[in-house]
Amino acid sequence: MSSGSFYKNLIDETLICGRCGNCRSDCPVYQEIGWESAAPRAKISMARELFARQGDAKISAEYAKRITQCTMCGACTRACAARIDLQSLWKDLRTKLVTAGKAPEAYNAMIGNLKTRKNISNFANTTRLDWAEDLDELPDYLDQEQGAEIVYFVGCVSSFFPRAAQVPVAMVQLLEKAEVSFTTLGPEEWCCGFPMLAAGHGDEIAEFARHNVEKVRSLGAKTLVTGCASCYHVWSHVYPEILGESLGFRLVHATEMLSELINEGKLVPNELNKTVTYHDPCDLGRNSGVIHAPRAIINSIPGVKFIEMATYGEESTCCGGGGNLQGADQGLAESIAQKRIKEAAATRASIVVSACQQCEQMLEKAARTEKLPLQVMDVSELLLMAIDG
Ligand code: SF4
Ligand code: SF4
CATH class of the missing domain: 3.40.50 (Rossmann fold)
Structure with missing residues (x-):
C-alpha cells in the first residue's frame, strides 16, 4: 500500500465498489482488449464474488490471466469515484494468485x-x-x-x-x-x-x-x-x-x-533545433506527482520546440511496460506501447523523451515496429546532447 491511501484490505475494498465503471475509461488494457472481463470494474466484481462472498474460492485460469493483464498504471485509481486504491487491490489479488499457485512462470x-x-x-x-x-x-x-x-x-x-x-x-x-x-x-x-x-x-x-x-x-x-x-x-x-x-x-x-542544476547555472544547454514531445512515466507523473521537472529541462534548451501529446501529465496514457505485463502477456504490452507511440508521432515531434528506462525500451521497440521516424531517448540524454552541442 502506498502512503496517502485509504486502503484497508482486499475484501473491504471490493465491497465499497459501486460498479459505476469510471475506472474503465482510461484503462489501457480494457481499451486494447475491449471485453468487460478485462476492465477493472469486472476484475473487482469477480474478486468480491470469490473472496468476499465465497471465502477463498478457486481462481479460474481465465480470471488468473485477467489479474495479470494490468500495467499497474494507476489510471483506474485516479478515476475511481469511491476513491479505492486499486493498485493496492491489484497487488493483493496477485498475492492470491501466488498463494493459489497460479502466478505466471x-x-x-x-x-x-x-x-x-x-x-x-x-x-x-x-x-x-x-x-x-x-x-x-x-x-x-x-x-x-x-x-x-x-x-x-x-x-x-x-x-x-x-x-x-x-x-x-x-x-x-x-x-x-x-x-x-x-x-x-x-x-x-x-x-x-x-x-x-x-x-x-x-x-x-x-x-x-x-x-x-x-x-x-x-x-x-x-x-x-x-x-x-x-x-x-x-x-x-x-x-x-x-x-x-x-x-x-x-x-x-x-x-x-x-x-x-540548470536553475543553479551548473548545467547550461546550448541551442538544439528539434521538435520534442514527452511521455510521462506512470510511476513518476500520475503516481508520484513529478510532472514539472522533466518539462522544465526540455524547455530550458534553446531552440527546442516542445509539444504535448494528446494525453499528458496525470492523464498520460501508459506505455504498456509496467506491472510485469511483459512477462505475462508480451503481445498486449506491445500493443499498448504501439498505441502510445502513435500518440507521440501525432505531435510531429522528431524526438520523444521520457524519464523511465522501461518506458523508453517499450517506446523504442514500438517506434521500430510501427516504422515511425521517431528517436526515443531519456531526458538526461537529450540534455547531454544539448550541452555537448
Ligand atoms: S492499473 Fe492501469 S492497467 Fe491496471 S486496471 Fe488500472 S487502469 Fe487498467
Ligand atoms: S470506479 Fe471505483 S467504484 Fe466505480 S466501478 Fe471502478 S472500482 Fe468500482
Missing part, C-alpha cells in the same frame, strides 16, 4: 532472480557497474565512495539491459560537468523491490528496502537520486511505510536533480 523466474541475485536479470549483482565501461574513463569514486554528497541509484533496467545503459552513462557525464560529488551503491545496490510488489510477493520487499536504505545511510550521503521512475515511487511511497520512519536523507528523481 515469468513471475516465478523473476522472483528467483531477485532472491538469488538481488536484481531482475540473469546477471550476477557484482556486474552492477558494467554499464560504466561505456564511459571514456571509469571514475574511481563511482563504487560506494564514503562521504559523497549524493548517491545515484541506477536501477536494474539501466544496470543490466544494454540500451538503457546509455542513461546512467549520460547521467554520470552531466553530474561530472556540474561538479557534483556523487557515488553509487555499486554491487551493493539491490533491486528497489517494485517488481516483487507487482508479482504478488510484497511481503518480501522489506529485506530489500532495509538493505538499500542502510547502505545509503552508511555512506553518509545527504541526497539519493533515482534514475528510474518506479524506483522513485517505491523509495518515496513504500520504503518509509516499511521502515516506520523517514529515510533520513533527501530523495529526488534524476529529472528534479538536473532541473535544479
Whole structure:
C-alpha cells in the first residue's frame, strides 16, 4: 500500500465498489482488449464474488490471466469515484494468485532472480557497474565512495539491459560537468523491490528496502537520486511505510536533480533545433506527482520546440511496460506501447523523451515496429546532447 491511501484490505475494498465503471475509461488494457472481463470494474466484481462472498474460492485460469493483464498504471485509481486504491487491490489479488499457485512462470523466474541475485536479470549483482565501461574513463569514486554528497541509484533496467545503459552513462557525464560529488551503491545496490510488489510477493520487499536504505545511510550521503521512475515511487511511497520512519536523507528523481542544476547555472544547454514531445512515466507523473521537472529541462534548451501529446501529465496514457505485463502477456504490452507511440508521432515531434528506462525500451521497440521516424531517448540524454552541442 502506498502512503496517502485509504486502503484497508482486499475484501473491504471490493465491497465499497459501486460498479459505476469510471475506472474503465482510461484503462489501457480494457481499451486494447475491449471485453468487460478485462476492465477493472469486472476484475473487482469477480474478486468480491470469490473472496468476499465465497471465502477463498478457486481462481479460474481465465480470471488468473485477467489479474495479470494490468500495467499497474494507476489510471483506474485516479478515476475511481469511491476513491479505492486499486493498485493496492491489484497487488493483493496477485498475492492470491501466488498463494493459489497460479502466478505466471515469468513471475516465478523473476522472483528467483531477485532472491538469488538481488536484481531482475540473469546477471550476477557484482556486474552492477558494467554499464560504466561505456564511459571514456571509469571514475574511481563511482563504487560506494564514503562521504559523497549524493548517491545515484541506477536501477536494474539501466544496470543490466544494454540500451538503457546509455542513461546512467549520460547521467554520470552531466553530474561530472556540474561538479557534483556523487557515488553509487555499486554491487551493493539491490533491486528497489517494485517488481516483487507487482508479482504478488510484497511481503518480501522489506529485506530489500532495509538493505538499500542502510547502505545509503552508511555512506553518509545527504541526497539519493533515482534514475528510474518506479524506483522513485517505491523509495518515496513504500520504503518509509516499511521502515516506520523517514529515510533520513533527501530523495529526488534524476529529472528534479538536473532541473535544479540548470536553475543553479551548473548545467547550461546550448541551442538544439528539434521538435520534442514527452511521455510521462506512470510511476513518476500520475503516481508520484513529478510532472514539472522533466518539462522544465526540455524547455530550458534553446531552440527546442516542445509539444504535448494528446494525453499528458496525470492523464498520460501508459506505455504498456509496467506491472510485469511483459512477462505475462508480451503481445498486449506491445500493443499498448504501439498505441502510445502513435500518440507521440501525432505531435510531429522528431524526438520523444521520457524519464523511465522501461518506458523508453517499450517506446523504442514500438517506434521500430510501427516504422515511425521517431528517436526515443531519456531526458538526461537529450540534455547531454544539448550541452555537448
Ligand atoms: S492499473 Fe492501469 S492497467 Fe491496471 S486496471 Fe488500472 S487502469 Fe487498467
Ligand atoms: S470506479 Fe471505483 S467504484 Fe466505480 S466501478 Fe471502478 S472500482 Fe468500482
